[in-house]
Amino acid sequence: QSALTQPASVSGSPGQSITISCTATSSDVGAYNYVSWYQHHPGKTPKLMIYDVTNRPSGVSNRFSGSKSGNTASLTISGLQAEDEADYFCSSYTSGSSLYVFGTGTKVTVL
Amino acid sequence: VELVESGGRLVQPGGSLRLSCAASGFTFNTEGMNWVRQTPGKGLEWLSYISTSSTTIYYADSVTGRFTISRDNGKNSLFLQMNSLRDEDSAVYYCARDTSNRGYYAMDVWGQGTTVTVSS
Numbered sequence: 001q002s003a004l005t006q007p008a009s010v011s012g013s014p015g016q017s018i019t020i021s022c023t024a025t026s027s028d029v030g031a032y033n034y035v036s037w038y039q040h041h042p043g044k045t046p047k048l049m050i051y052d053v054t055n056r057p058s059g060v061s062n063r064f065s066g067s068k069s070g071n072t073a074s075l076t077i078s079g080l081q082a083e084d085e086a087d088y089f090c091s092s093y094t095s096g097s098s099l100y101v102f103g104t105g106t107k108v109t110v111l
Numbered sequence: 112v113e114l115v116e117s118g119g120r121l122v123q124p125g126g127s128l129r130l131s132c133a134a135s136g137f138t139f140n141t142e143g144m145n146w147v148r149q150t151p152g153k154g155l156e157w158l159s160y161i162s163t164s165s166t167t168i169y170y171a172d173s174v175t176g177r178f179t180i181s182r183d184n185g186k187n188s189l190f191l192q193m194n195s196l197r198d199e200d201s202a203v204y205y206c207a208r209d210t211s212n213r214g215y216y217a218m219d220v221w222g223q224g225t226t227v228t229v230s231s
Contacts, residue, residue, distance in 0.1 A: 003154070036217035038155070045224075046155070051210065051217040089155050093216035098157070099169040100145070100216070105154035 004090055004103035011109040012080045020106045022073040022090030030071040034093035037066060037075045041086045049088075050075060077108070085110045112136035112220050114206050119225030126196050126229070132189040132206030132222055140184035143167075143209035145218055146191045148202035148227075156202075159191065160209060196229045203227075 005023045012018040022037075024030065037050040048057055050066040053073060063078045073092070077084055090103035118130040132144070146158040159180040160169045168180055179192040189206050203226050207218035 003156075032216075034216040038218075040155075045221045046205070046207075046218075047221075048217055048219045051219075052215045055215070057219060087154075091155075091157070091217070097169065097175075098171055099160045100157040100218075102147075102155040102157055 002101070004092060004101060006088075006090060006103040006106045008104070009107045009109065011111055012077075013111045014080055014082065016080050017076060017078045018080060018108065020075045020077075020088055020090075020108070022075070022092075022103045024071045024092065024101075031095075032093050033068070035066065035068060035073040036091045037064075038089045038091065039084075039086050040089065046089070080110055082110050084108060112208075114208065114220055114222035116204060116206055116222040116225035119204060119227045121228045121230065122196055123231050124197060124229055127192070127194045128196065128227060130191040130193065130204055130206075130225060130227070132191075134187045134189065134208075137208070137220075139182075139187040140164075141212060143211055144180075144182060144189045145207045145209050146178075146180060146189075147205045147207055147218070147221075148200075149205070149224075150199070150202040158204075161189070163212065193227070196227075198229050201227060201229045 035053045038046045040046040053068045054066045065076045088106045094101045113135045115133045145160045161180045177195045181190045203224040205224045206222045208220040210217045
């Protein structure tokens with residue numbers, strides 16, 4: 001199962017909005033509304049930020065939002081803050097012999 | 112709610128290792144579980160899933176036939192038996208709670224990870 005494609009890095013200034021894309025070469029992302037996003041600060045535990053494309057778990061800031069169009073899902077961070085600097089990974093449910101596939105990861109830098 | 116992995120260490124290529132994950136703070140036997148790894152400088156890779164009663168198991172192609180996932184609900188523990196280890200299996204290994212029993216596909220609780228290094 002091929003990984004989902006994300007940009008290697010995205011940057012923005014405090015207060016700005018940035019968007020991270022997550023594109024599938026197969027029909028994983030497009031076929032299911034089971035895309036999730038994870039924030040990972042190096043050395044810490046990954047944190048679920050978005051599930052089912054658009055839903056935020058309790059406790060996650062509403063500055064984080066998700067969307068999907070065709071085979072591409074997106075995570076938008078609004079009002080960028082220094083604490084948002086981290087690695088972000090998308091993931092999708094996939095049918096067949098596997099269950100999940102992760103994206104290649106995006107490093108977000110707050111300038 | 113907490114997951115604590117253990118068992119990671121330095122092992123030679125071709126060797127075996129068994130990772131453990133101790134769960135607490137939730138009803139372990141009602142939740143599916145996953146193993147995920149992160150290789151140095153690279154991204155996350157999903158490895159395996161096991162259902163609540165161990166009746167449904169999935170593996171990534173990269174570990175099929177070499178790794179075996181299992182669980183002991185009586186001891187609130189998850190395991191990953193890794194055989195025929197290769198250099199490219201060097202990574203931080205995480206256990207993660209699955210949400211599929213709650214109607215959506217994601218991993219909502221993660222452990223802090225245990226490091227496996229495969230090297231001669």
